Amino acid sequence: MQTPLWKRLLIWAVVAAGLLYAMPNAFYSRVEKHNDATAAIEKAAGAATPAQEADVALWPNWLPSGLVNLGLDLRGGAHLLAEVQVADVYADRIDILWPEARDSLRQARDAVGNVRRLDAPPGELKIKISNPDGMAKAVEIVRGLAQPVTTLTGVGQSSLEVSAEGDTITIQLSAAEKAATDERTMAQSLEIVRRRIDEAGTREPTIQRQGADRILIQVPGIGTAAELKSLIGTTARLTFNPVVGRASNANADPGSPRNVVLPERGRPGSFLIIERTPVVGGEDLVDAQPAFDQNGGPAVNFRFNPAGARAFGDYTANNIGSPFAIVLDNEVVSAPTIQSHIAGGSGIITGNFTVEESTELAVLLRSGALPAKLNFLEERTIGPELGQDSIDAGRVAAIIGMVAVSALMIACYGLFGVFATVALAINMALIFAVLSIIGGTLTLPGIAGIVLTIGMAVDANVLVYERIREELRVQKGPARAIEIGYERAMSAIIDANLTTMITALVLFFMGAGPVRGFAITLAIGIVTSVFTALLVTRQLIEIWYGWRRPKTIVV
Structure with missing residues (x-):
């Protein structure tokens, strides 16, 4: 009954590392303040306030400072269920297609005559040609604008459906392209919501797709659901549009179906008539930062990608002396007159901003525009008090479980039950250490998984101890009985825990939210339980046996 020295050192090194990495969770508030202050100082390029320096000093820098993140139900925070209006993207796609279709048809004016856009339902483009005899040519030109659908299910299909009736061409997205657009819209919406929440510095948000067009958003530590909505609820759709003229009120005649009347920010009663089709869109932005204009007022600097810079530069070069509108979420925030060719793809947005508004606008623009509303x-706010109640209840449940299991083990197995109890405490520390290292999030179902692990952790010890009893009954010596007990119980322990691990993995990959939190702690608990039951308790028994050298043992 002698474990090699290298193996003993490795086992106790793992135990020591687990206790070390679990230790910060025993001083949660102090370590959390230390981590927040350290992150803020790094973000400020090393500049620190006296309060931040005091917070940094709350925990030694040479000790691990990783914490188990608390989920929404333990920390409090905001819960939102959002539905993405994917159908709105169809209309945008068709609107963007009109200038290209118009220019292509004008190049074949001898065959199709003049072209004009007609009013149509959202998501449809109707084009009237003055020469119906050239309809076949017109349809051929428009179909040439289509692209192949880029999804596996849409291979070989076109992105556009084109039909003709009389002198009118009707264009809309094909069913395959709509499905592909829905997938892209949902993926983009998920990523942009995640970016915006990450920009705000929140901890471990849960952002998941639910069903075909819904997103579940849970952010621990944020004040209210309204605060979360203000951060992600706006589309922050920035466009640069040509200005047609001014209007006296919001209901004024825009002069064309392709124009729209929008209010000016900070100027009550002032309205501009602008073209619906933008020169450049916010999707071409690559950066936006809060700044100040030449008068010292809050503003936002922006920069386009090469494609956006080229389009913006060409437009300004060809329209010197004309006004253009910077439109954010259907509101004109600025309408400067083009004084010269603006090359380089950068500029500044000015308006009646406060410093907070310019900073928030920069965050929204930098993280990208939501493709749809x-x-x-569903919206719900969970208060920190309720979260603390959940933590307290979970702590009480865990303590009661550990005390009850420990008392039963000691009553049944005496000193060997004490060894199992010590291993159980180490097991709990290892679970928290692993969660801290991987940055896992602990939820109320996760606490349930830990409590369940407490009961499961001693199962392996029971199997081992019962095998040792059987060997003692057939007159085996203490050392040989202990060695055989561990060897013959190992296969049963591994088989039992392997089946539970498979269940935990299925729950993790197939479940969502609370179910995954339960699965994570259960899976970690299985691994640490096997480690402590088969290796740590054996080391404790070996140390005791080498010290006392008993002739007989009672298990």
């Missing part, structure tokens, strides 16, 4: 179907 979000409708919030």
